[in-house]
Amino acid sequence: MDNRRWRTVDIVVAAVIAVAFGVVFYAWDQLWNGLENAFPGFPPLRAVLNGVWFLPAVVGPLVIRKPGAGLFTEAVASTIEALLGAKWGLATILYGLMQGFGGEIPFAATGYRTSKLPTALVGGLLAGAAAGLLDVVLYYPTWSGAWQIGQVAVSAASGMVITGLGGWALTRGLAQTGVLDRFPAGRERAAV
Numbered sequence: 001m002d003n004r005r006w007r008t009v010d011i012v013v014a015a016v017i018a019v020a021f022g023v024v025f026y027a028w029d030q031l032w033n034g035l036e037n038a039f040p041g042f043p044p045l046r047a048v049l050n051g052v053w054f055l056p057a058v059v060g061p062l063v064i065r066k067p068g069a070g071l072f073t074e075a076v077a078s079t080i081e082a083l084l085g086a087k088w089g090l091a092t093i094l095y096g097l098m099q100g101f102g103g104e105i106p107f108a109a110t111g112y113r114t115s116k117l118p119t120a121l122v123g124g125l126l127a128g129a130a131a132g133l134l135d136v137v138l139y140y141p142t143w144s145g146a147w148q149i150g151q152v153a154v155s156a157a158s159g160m161v162i163t164g165l166g167g168w169a170l171t172r173g174l175a176q177t178g179v180l181d182r183f184p185a186g187r188e189r190a191a192v
Helices: 008-034 043-064 069-084 091-109 117-138 145-177 184-191
Strands: none
Touching: 008 043, 008 069, 043 069, 043 091, 043 117, 043 145, 069 091, 069 117, 091 117, 117 145, 145 184
16 A cells, blocks of 8 residues: 555545644734734844744644645645735745745655654744745845845744744644544554
8 A cells, every 4th residue: 555645534634734724824914914013123033923824834744744745734724814815815825835845845855754853843944944035035125135034044943943843742732632543643642
């Protein structure tokens, strides 16, 4: 049996993860909008909040462990966010694709066989870096080089901590409840 092949339960659970995060994303948008002028001395510091938007890019592969899990969950979540009325419109979906791709890379490099914290941290970092680079290209092309580097660095750090560590902790917490018993993350809990 090909363990890389998606089962129906994989698709359903990935979709549930994505939809749940899509709603969270829209709520997070409201907080983000309220803090638009909160960092006047160094605007890239607001990117410390970005990590919430990358969570499906790491939680998807931690739970599903199939090719495309991070890309699928992040892209669907960002599509839900856009449909709910994100102020960035269709660019929101582009962000989801870039973040999902970034988050997917370390899991693909391990053949989707690991749920270790370092893999999640690197996935979060890469998802954050991808978003930071897209921010610079689409929204901050006139910023100074230092601020652009700051945007990418703070976004990547947020991804590493909030997405990588937070996504790993969330997945472990869900596994402890037994809801992931049909997935490697749940079976690993049972084996410990």
